[in-house]
Amino acid sequence: MLYHLLAPLAKQYILFNLFNYITFRAAGATVTALVMAFVIGPWIIGRLRRGGVGQVIRAEGPATHQEKRGTPTMGGLVIILATVVPTLLWARLDTRYTIVAVVATLWMGAIGFLDDYLKIVRGKSQGLVARWKLVGQISFGLALGVFLVRWPFVPSMATETQLPVFKYIFLTLPWPLYIAFTTIVVTASSNAVNLTDGLDGLATGLTAIVAGTFAVFAYLFGRFDASRYLGVMHLAGAGELAIFCGALMGAAVGFLWFNAYPAAVFMGDTGALAIGGALGAVAIMLKAEFLLLIAGGVFAAETLSVILQVNVYRWHKRARGKEYADGHRVFRMAPLHHHFEKLGWSEPQVVMRFYILGFLCSMLALATLKVR
Numbered sequence: 001m002l003y004h005l006l007a008p009l010a011k012q013y014i015l016f017n018l019f020n021y022i023t024f025r026a027a028g029a030t031v032t033a034l035v036m037a038f039v040i041g042p043w044i045i046g047r048l049r050r051g052g053v054g055q056v057i058r059a060e061g062p063a064t065h066q067e068k069r070g071t072p073t074m075g076g077l078v079i080i081l082a083t084v085v086p087t088l089l090w091a092r093l094d095t096r097y098t099i100v101a102v103v104a105t106l107w108m109g110a111i112g113f114l115d116d117y118l119k120i121v122r123g124k125s126q127g128l129v130a131r132w133k134l135v136g137q138i139s140f141g142l143a144l145g146v147f148l149v150r151w152p153f154v155p156s157m158a159t160e161t162q163l164p165v166f167k168y169i170f171l172t173l174p175w176p177l178y179i180a181f182t183t184i185v186v187t188a189s190s191n192a193v194n195l196t197d198g199l200d201g202l203a204t205g206l207t208a209i210v211a212g213t214f215a216v217f218a219y220l221f222g223r224f225d226a227s228r229y230l231g232v233m234h235l236a237g238a239g240e241l242a243i244f245c246g247a248l249m250g251a252a253v254g255f256l257w258f259n260a261y262p263a264a265v266f267m268g269d270t271g272a273l274a275i276g277g278a279l280g281a282v283a284i285m286l287k288a289e290f291l292l293l294i295a296g297g298v299f300a301a302e303t304l305s306v307i308l309q310v311n312v313y314r315w316h317k318r319a320r321g322k323e324y325a326d327g328h329r330v331f332r333m334a335p336l337h338h339h340f341e342k343l344g345w346s347e348p349q350v351v352m353r354f355y356i357l358g359f360l361c362s363m364l365a366l367a368t369l370k371v372r
Contacts, residue, residue: 002028003092022219022239025090029243030250032086037254041078045258045265048072053120071263074116075255076271079204080109082251083244083278091243096153097285101244101278104140108190108277111136112269120268137190137273141183144281148182149175153285154235162287164294164368167231170287185289190276192299195306195335197272200263201256202337202351206298206358207275208252213295213362214282215245220369221286230369233287241282248278261348291368297361298354302335309334 003019010017018024049072084102091098115128128136152158159178160170173181197203220226222239255271258264267275276299283292293300308330316325332342340350 001089001093003090004094022222022242026215026219026242026246029086029090030246032089033082033247033250034254036085037078037082037251038257040081041075041255041258041265044078045072045075048074048265053116071266073120073266073268074113074270075259075265076109076112076267076269076274078258078265079248079251079255079267079271080105080274082254083248083274086247086250087244090247091240095237095240096151097237097240098244100144100147100285101241101281104144104186104281105274105278107140108137108186109270109274112194112271112273115273116268116270133269134187137187137277138183140277141186141280142179144186144284145179145182148284149179153237154233157233157287160233160287161289162233162291164290164365165371170233181289182284185284185292186277186280188303189280189283189292189296189299190273192296192303193276193279194269194272196299196302196337197267198335199337199341199347199351200261201259202354203272203275204252204256204259204267205351205355206296207279208249208256209355209358209362210279210292210296210299211245211249211252213365214279214286214288214292215242215249216366217286217288217291218242218245218282221288232369235286238286241285244278245282248275261351291365294368295362295365296358297364298358302337305331305336305339306334 003025006016007019010020053072053074084105087098087102093099111128111133115133118128149158157170159175160172161181163169163171193203193207196206218241219239220230221232221235222237222242224234224236227234252275255267259267279292279296283289312328312330313325316328331339333339337350337354340353341347345353
């Protein structure tokens, strides 16, 4: 909005030329999101607390987590508002990159909000039944895939994606497989963030790290000179996603103020699904789905731990019975962060060490650009 209002005035007032620079607007969106989270956070947390919107703790989870019962949840509303509003304020609104990123955040956030509402406010223990939640996630993935095939951002590369490390080597998929691919990416990323959101501040801090990394990718891919030098696909207009990612990073850091141990509020599915859907959509639009797998390595590891735990347990149970399966688990508890809690790590230790691993994963993803 500010770009459309103030950039045209640059000819009369040189100061307004700043709004032509993506770096300036990305910084503005980041700071705006951070401040907005600080401002609206206490108000939303207060409303949630007065409304009795308290976290439900699984009985089979770590015993130390039972003391968190009743902590306000659905705090993801803070992240969504502090991401969407600054994006609309600082980004160009005449580019589909911005619109798709905002729609992804709101669509997936709405699914998470409905799940939290049914589970906590309406008292339905299962919330939005898993298969219906999955239907909502898949529906967005399919819609995004069809949209990108029908109206591609780069017509000559509609169904292609970039491969890390390799220079000018792209993976080309038939359009039905590409639509399925986008659906898997969006669904997997949203569920990965949701599974990681089990400790105070864990998913929030990792979100800030990954969003900051993709802000760099968006800026570089959107510049012809930088993309040509690095040997990556040039995506005209993709630089606007740096503003969205900056806003998401600022919103996550601002929310971390309230979500850090001991958390005063949890993001709930409202925030987790919105973040995962947003990151997945950004990666798809940047043709950088495999870079998301690297930068979000901790999210991927958390998801893989659950898949391994469930499938190995079922295999042992079917082959040798429940008693044997109970005694031969891959991890002491899944997702992975609970395994380390069971090993004796304190919650802040797990969170901080996972932050370090998340930072290393993001540096590795950025390093792939120079390896080319």
